[in-house]
Amino acid sequence: MSTPAGRRPIVVVAVGAGLLAIASPAVPAGVNAEYRELVARYARGERALAIAGVARFSDSELGRIAQTVEAAALAAERSKAAERVKDREQGKETTEPPLPLRAAVMLHLDLDAAQRPPAGGTEQPRRCPGKQAEIAARYASVLAWHEETRSFARRFFVALANNCQWDACLLEAQRWAREGLKLFPRDAELLLSVGSTIEESATTWAGGSVVENPALAPRFREAARAAALERAAQFRQAQYRFEEALASDDGLTLARVRRGRVLWRLGDREAAQATLEKAIERAADPPLSYLAHLFLGRVHEDSGRLDQAIEHYRLSLGLEPGAQAAAALSHALRRTGETEEAREVLRRALGHAGQRAHRDPYWDYLVGNALHFREQLAALRQESLQ
C-alpha cells in the first residue's frame, strides 16, 4: 500500500485564514495569478483545461502558494475575527469567500485522480490519493468555517475517505475520516467510515490466523498469537466507532449491523445477537436485512443453535440468492445431517451464478459505505461550478 510522501498535518487555522485572504481583494503577494485564474476557470466548467494547467505547477510551487496564502490570511483572519463575532451575535450570515474555494477543492482532487493510474481490477494494485488530495483537504478545511459551505466540507471528507477505502488505502481512509472528525466531531458518517476501515483492515489482515496449527514452529505460534491480539484490538476500536456513530444517529442501521458483526468477531455472541436482532427490526432495505440475518445466523451457529442459524440463513438466502448465504445454509444443514438439502441449496446457488441483476450485498459489505464515493464526488463537483 503506497503512502503519499511529504504529508504534513493540516493546520486548519492557518489554511483557513490563508484562503480567506485569497478571497479578499488584497491577495497576498506571491500567490500566482495564473493559478487563481485556473481555479476560476475550473469553477466555470473548464475542468480539463484547469486540471492540465495546475498540473504544470511543481509540488514545491504549490506548496509555496499555500504557505504564502496561509501566512497572509492568518493575519487577515485575526483582524476580521472580532467583526465576525459581532456579526454572529447579531444573527448576520457570514458570506462565502468570493474565490471559488469549492472549485479549488475539486480541482486538486481531480488532479490527484488524474495523476494516479486506474487499477486493473478488484485485486490489482493501485496508488493512493497523494499530495493533491492534501491540498484539496486544506481548502476544504477552510470551507468548514462557514455555515454555507460546512456541508460541502463535511461531504468532501466523507467522499475522500470513501475513495481511499475503495482503493484499499485503508490507512489513508482512516486518516481523512479522522481529519474530518476534527472539524465535525460527532459526524455519524465519518465515524462509520473510520470504524469500517478499521474493520476491513482487521478482517482482511493476512497475519490474523484463526486456526491453531500445532505444527507451527514456536516463533510462528507466538507471532500468530500476537497477530490475533492485534486484530482483536482493531475490532474493539471499530466497535467503539460504530457505537459513537449510533450515539449520533440511532437510525444508522449499517452501523448497527457492523457493530453486531465486530462483536461476533470479538466472541461477544450475546451482545452481537442483541445488536443484530435490533438491526433486523429496524432495517428498512433488503440488503441490510440480508446482512443482518446472515450474520445473526452465524452467531447462532457458533453458539450451537443450529435450528435458529438455519432459520436466519434461509431468511437471508430468501432476500439475496448469493453464494455466501448458500454456503452458510448448506454448511449448517450438513451439520444437522441434512446433506441432500445441503447439496440442493448449493446446486441452486451455483446455477444462479452470473445471472444476478445486482451485486450481492455481502460482496460489498467490507467497503459498504465507500461504495458511493463516485456519486458523492460527482455531486461535490457539480456544486463547485459557478
Add this chain to the structure above:
Amino acid sequence: MRRLVRLGVVVLALAALVPCVSAQAPPVFRSAIESVYVDVFVSRGGQPIPGLQASSFELKDNGVRQAVELVAAESMPLSAVLVFDTSSSVIGGRLAALKAAGDAFLRGLRPADEVALVGFSEEIAWLAPATADKAAVRRALDRLEPTGATAAFDALYAAVALSEEGGRSLIVLFTDGEDNMSFLGEKQLLTAVQRSNALVHTVGWRESGRTESVAGRINEAELSEEDQTRALRQIAEATGGRFWGADLPERLQRAFAEIADAMSHRYVLRYEPQGVKRDGWHRIELKLRGQKGDLQARHGYWVAPLLR
C-alpha cells in the same frame, strides 16, 4: 453434480442395512458390514514406490490394528473437480498459465475419469459439469475470464459438499491470492474436508518477493509464505493431499500434471473396522512395514451417529 454410483475410495459403506441414518458427511458405517477405504500415496525421494502389497502396510484405527487388503485403484474411475480462482488477480500471464496447467491435468486423466470445472471469484459457478468429455472441459477452460474478488473457502466447500455422492473424489483447488470474500472460515472448511471422502490438493501461486493481502490488494508487509499457505496446506493434508506452491508457469503446469499422474500410482486400502467404537472421529495411523517411504493419506474419518 451428477450422482456417481460407484465405490467411494477414502471412506465408504458397502451396505446400508440400517434404513435410518444420519446423512452427515460420507455414508460411512451404515451397518455391521462396513468398509473403510484409504487412498495412499507412497513415495521415496519424491518418486512413487510401485509394487507394494497389502502386507507392506500397517494400519491402526483409533489405535487398534486392522487387517487391510489392496483394491485395484485403476479399476475405479476418478471423479475430479478443478476449483479455479478466476478473480481479477489472475488477469494476464497467470490466466494463460492456469489454462495450460488445467490442460496438463486433463491429459493425465484416463478416458473413464470424469472431471468438472468450478470457477470462483466473489461468485461460485459450475463452468463445466462433471463429464468424461475432456474436450468440453477444455472449452470451458478457454472461456475463463478473471474478474472480482476471491471466495476460495466457500468454493472449496461447495466442491467438497457436492462431491460427496460417492466415487473416488479428487478436488484440486488453485488460488493466487488470499481469500477475501468467503463466508465460511478456515475451521469450518477444515472440519468439512475432514468429514468428507474427497482427496484435496491445493495449489497456490506466489510470485517471489510479493504476497497479496487486504482484499487481494498488494501487501507490502511481505508476510511469510507460512502465513499465506498455512490454511491451504492444512486443508489438503487433512485429506491425504498436499499443498503445491508454484511461482512460474512451468511449475504450475508440472504440479497439475503430477497431481493427475499420482492418482494412478496411489494405493487404495480397504478394511472392515474391528474392535473400535462406531461413532465419531476415527484416527488413522498408517506405516510401511519393512521399508522406508513417505506416506500421504488422510488422518482419519468421521462416522455420524445413527438417528434413533
